[in-house]
Amino acid sequence: xxxxxxxxxxxxxxxxxxxxxxxxxxxxxxxxxxxxxxxxxxxxxxxxxxxxxxxxxxxxxxxxxxxxxxxxxxxxxxxxxxxxxxxxxxxxxxxxxxxxxxxxxxxxxxxxxxxxxxxxxxxxxxxxxxxxxxxxxxxxxxxxxxxxxxxxxxxxxxxxxxxxxxxxxxxxxxxxxxxxxxxxxxxxxxxxxxxxxxxxxxxxxxxxxxxxxxxxxxxxxxxxxxxxxxxxxxxxxxxxxxxxxxxxxxxxx
Amino acid sequence: xxxxxxxxxxxxxxxxxxxxxxxxxxxxxxxxxxxxxxxxxxxxxxxxxxxxxxxxxxxxxxxxxxxxxxxxxxxxxxxxxxxxxxxxxxxxxxxxxxxxxxxxxxxxxxxxxxxxxxxxxxxxxxxxxxxxxxxxxxxxxxxxxxxxxxxxxxxxxxxxxxxxxxxxxxxxxxxxxxxxxxxxxxxxxxxxxxxxxxxxxxxxxxxxxxxxxxxxxxxxxxxxxxxxxxxxxxxxxxxxxxxxxxxxxxxxxxxxxxxxxxxxxxxxxxxxxxxxxxxxxxxxxxxxxxxxxxxxxxxxxxxxxxxxxxxxxxxxxxxxxxxxxxxxxxxxxxxxxxxxxxxxxxxxxxxxxxxxxxxxxxxxxxxxxxxxxxxxxxxxxxxxxxxxxxxxxxxxxxxxxxxxxxxxxxxxxxxxxxxxxxxxxxxxxxxxxxxxxxxxxxxxxxxxxxxxxxxxxxxxxxxxxxxxxxxxx
Numbered sequence: 001x002x003x004x005x006x007x008x009x010x011x012x013x014x015x016x017x018x019x020x021x022x023x024x025x026x027x028x029x030x031x032x033x034x035x036x037x038x039x040x041x042x043x044x045x046x047x048x049x050x051x052x053x054x055x056x057x058x059x060x061x062x063x064x065x066x067x068x069x070x071x072x073x074x075x076x077x078x079x080x081x082x083x084x085x086x087x088x089x090x091x092x093x094x095x096x097x098x099x100x101x102x103x104x105x106x107x108x109x110x111x112x113x114x115x116x117x118x119x120x121x122x123x124x125x126x127x128x129x130x131x132x133x134x135x136x137x138x139x140x141x142x143x144x145x146x147x148x149x150x151x152x153x154x155x156x157x158x159x160x161x162x163x164x165x166x167x168x169x170x171x172x173x174x175x176x177x178x179x180x181x182x183x184x185x186x187x188x189x190x191x192x193x194x195x196x197x198x199x200x201x202x203x204x205x206x207x208x209x210x211x212x213x214x215x216x217x218x219x220x221x222x223x224x225x226x227x228x229x230x231x232x233x234x235x236x237x238x239x240x241x242x243x244x245x246x247x248x249x250x251x252x253x
Numbered sequence: 254x255x256x257x258x259x260x261x262x263x264x265x266x267x268x269x270x271x272x273x274x275x276x277x278x279x280x281x282x283x284x285x286x287x288x289x290x291x292x293x294x295x296x297x298x299x300x301x302x303x304x305x306x307x308x309x310x311x312x313x314x315x316x317x318x319x320x321x322x323x324x325x326x327x328x329x330x331x332x333x334x335x336x337x338x339x340x341x342x343x344x345x346x347x348x349x350x351x352x353x354x355x356x357x358x359x360x361x362x363x364x365x366x367x368x369x370x371x372x373x374x375x376x377x378x379x380x381x382x383x384x385x386x387x388x389x390x391x392x393x394x395x396x397x398x399x400x401x402x403x404x405x406x407x408x409x410x411x412x413x414x415x416x417x418x419x420x421x422x423x424x425x426x427x428x429x430x431x432x433x434x435x436x437x438x439x440x441x442x443x444x445x446x447x448x449x450x451x452x453x454x455x456x457x458x459x460x461x462x463x464x465x466x467x468x469x470x471x472x473x474x475x476x477x478x479x480x481x482x483x484x485x486x487x488x489x490x491x492x493x494x495x496x497x498x499x500x501x502x503x504x505x506x507x508x509x510x511x512x513x514x515x516x517x518x519x520x521x522x523x524x525x526x527x528x529x530x531x532x533x534x535x536x537x538x539x540x541x542x543x544x545x546x547x548x549x550x551x552x553x554x555x556x557x558x559x560x561x562x563x564x565x566x567x568x569x570x571x572x573x574x575x576x577x578x579x580x581x582x583x584x585x586x587x588x589x590x591x592x593x594x595x596x597x598x599x600x601x602x603x604x605x606x607x608x609x610x611x612x613x614x615x616x617x618x619x620x621x622x623x624x625x626x627x628x629x630x631x632x633x634x635x636x637x638x639x640x641x642x643x644x645x646x647x648x649x650x651x652x653x654x655x656x657x658x659x660x661x662x663x664x665x666x667x668x669x670x671x672x673x674x675x676x677x678x679x680x681x682x683x684x685x686x687x688x689x690x691x692x693x694x695x696x697x698x699x700x701x702x703x704x705x706x707x708x709x710x711x712x713x714x715x716x717x718x719x720x721x722x723x724x725x726x
Contacts, residue, residue, distance in 0.1 A: 113726060116723060119614070119620075
């Protein structure tokens with residue numbers, strides 16, 4: 001074989017290899033897109049559930065506070081035991097609170113038990129103390145739901161940004177070299193969420209941020225989403241430089 | 254010869270705290286009487302039947318008077334003293350003031366002198382206290398004891414078997430009312446007898462005795478009659494009928510002859526008073542402060558017996574009897590007539606005690622309503638290791654007949670898996686839930702100590718019940 005033929009063969013081999021690698025990359029990115037699209041749906045479901053629980057919690061706090069105030073008036077006026085209606089109302093609140101706040105999440109609420117009259121109704125002061133305890137527990141739970149909502153919001157942005165980055169890679173007619181390090185602007189054109197800073201990185205020779213495919217490839221969906229929770233726990237949420245549209249707060253899911 | 258203390262119990266084998274009946278004394282009547290109202294208000298249908306029978310017997314006599322069959326009336330309304338029950342209001346000795354022939358005549362005169370009474374009849378025999386100057390609480394008790402003698406006989410025999418009190422065969426007992434023939438008959442029965450003079454002893458349940466009947470003359474005078482006089486004064490300002498007593502110048506006793514003159518003519522007074530007492534029936538409780546023995550000493554003795562009794566099948570019968578004593582000490586007269594039963598299941602003995610829940614206490618009243626608990630079963634298991642089959646058997650027995658609350662008395666706290674099984678009995682039996690409570694040696698000791706300090710074992714049980722219900726939530 002001549003040198004020319006050998007070089008041509010090498011070139012064709014390299015070309016075929018490059019084509020193969022490109023195909024593999026496209027398949028990989030396609031699978032990643034599917035995974036992240038599923039993640040978007042899953043996180044949206046959790047967001048709806050969180051909103052529903054938050055609404056229920058708000059309503060229950062409101063209802064329990066109302067009963068507390070009425071019982072507080074009765075405590076001052078009467079030494080009689082509570083009526084069956086008040087006892088049942090208090091028990092309903094306790095039961096609803098325990099449905100909202102799962103066992104072992106709040107040890108103080110775990111210790112609260114429904115009233116069992118067994119012939120003698122509870123006293124108004126006892127009802128008052130228990131209601132106070134339940135209301136405080138529900139307020140802690142409301143705060144926890146609020147924190148959870150923030151995390152879910154950031155996870156929504158992360159998942160949406162990942163989808164946008166992958167769509168840009170797979171669908172955009174731009175050159176391959178551009179697609180391998182897409183700019184924020186490029187990704188934004190495919191995004192329906194506020195871009196998440198978790199998905200971008202800055203190279204040493206640039207002040208710009210680029211979509212981080214290496215980061216994307218380094219771990220699975222769950223691990224990426226967990227980074228948001230870890231950041232929340234350590235108080236490291238960064239504000240995005242480019243603020244997108246804010247989502248409206250909905251009262252009910 | 255040493256003089257015997259008249260207050261010495263006539264039955265020495267048992268403690269007053271531990272039994273269902275009033276223990277008579279050697280030389281002194283216990284200052285109590287049978288109060289028929291406690292039969293009337295009882296949740297036990299047999300007790301209510303006895304009250305109905307008592308009233309019907311008396312009304313038979315009244316009807317005889319109305320039909321001018323005076324000799325028949327005298328025959329029926331003949332209530333001699335029932336010294337065998339050992340109760341009365343004499344300050345010394347045991348010979349009471351039985352109704353006898355003289356007072357039978359007094360009753361008949363009262364009925365003859367009150368057409369409205371003949372028309373109405375009586376609803377409670379205690380009303381005779383308000384209509385006759387010579388009839389007081391002890392006569393009421395005697396009348397009741399006479400008519401219910403057959404029940405007292407059977408009750409006495411049953412209690413003697415439970416407590417191992419010796420019975421003498423063929424003891425003559427007079428004046429037992431036969432419902433079939435409406436006649437008084439004499440009989441020979443197996444009964445305990447006094448070691449002092451050989452006289453028969455009839456035992457009376459603690460549940461139906463009071464110092465004063467719920468319907469009594471003193472209360473009537475203080476309430477209904479005084480209100481009547483006050484109303485009369487307001488309507489007749491300047492004249493006072495000669496026959497009516499002055500309001501405050503005489504005591505109730507001194508005024509009684511005149512009071513009964515009024516009531517015989519205005520039976521409505523009696524009617525209104527009786528109805529008001531019936532409305533307050535929940536407050537009519539048996540007396541419990543006639544016990545001579547030291548309560549704390551009795552509690553300590555029971556605790557000592559419990560701690561020294563070893564667990565095991567060989568001591569099962571002894572354990573059952575001890576639990577019966579303890580339960581009577583703690584809960585009588587709220588839970589009454591504890592009957593030990595022995596069943597054989599798969600070759601093993603199951604020993605339980607069935608009590609009748611006749612209580613007005615809020616917790617037992619709740620048990621009656623919420624768990625159909627007119628009867629309460631206590632199963633006794635003399636073991637430190639309660640097994641699953643004990644729970645299953647108890648759960649099987651709970652139901653319509655025995656109620657849905659049962660208690661297992663055992664020696665120590667059961668294992669976790671047994672606790673879980675008990676919870677599952679509760680959870681799986683909705684909507685008519687069955688509840689099994691455990692009482693072990695520690696629990697019994699706590700309740701005995703509590704009773705010694707004047708606390709309420711019923712309140713303790715209420716807390717115990719609540720703890721179960723919250724644990725199973």
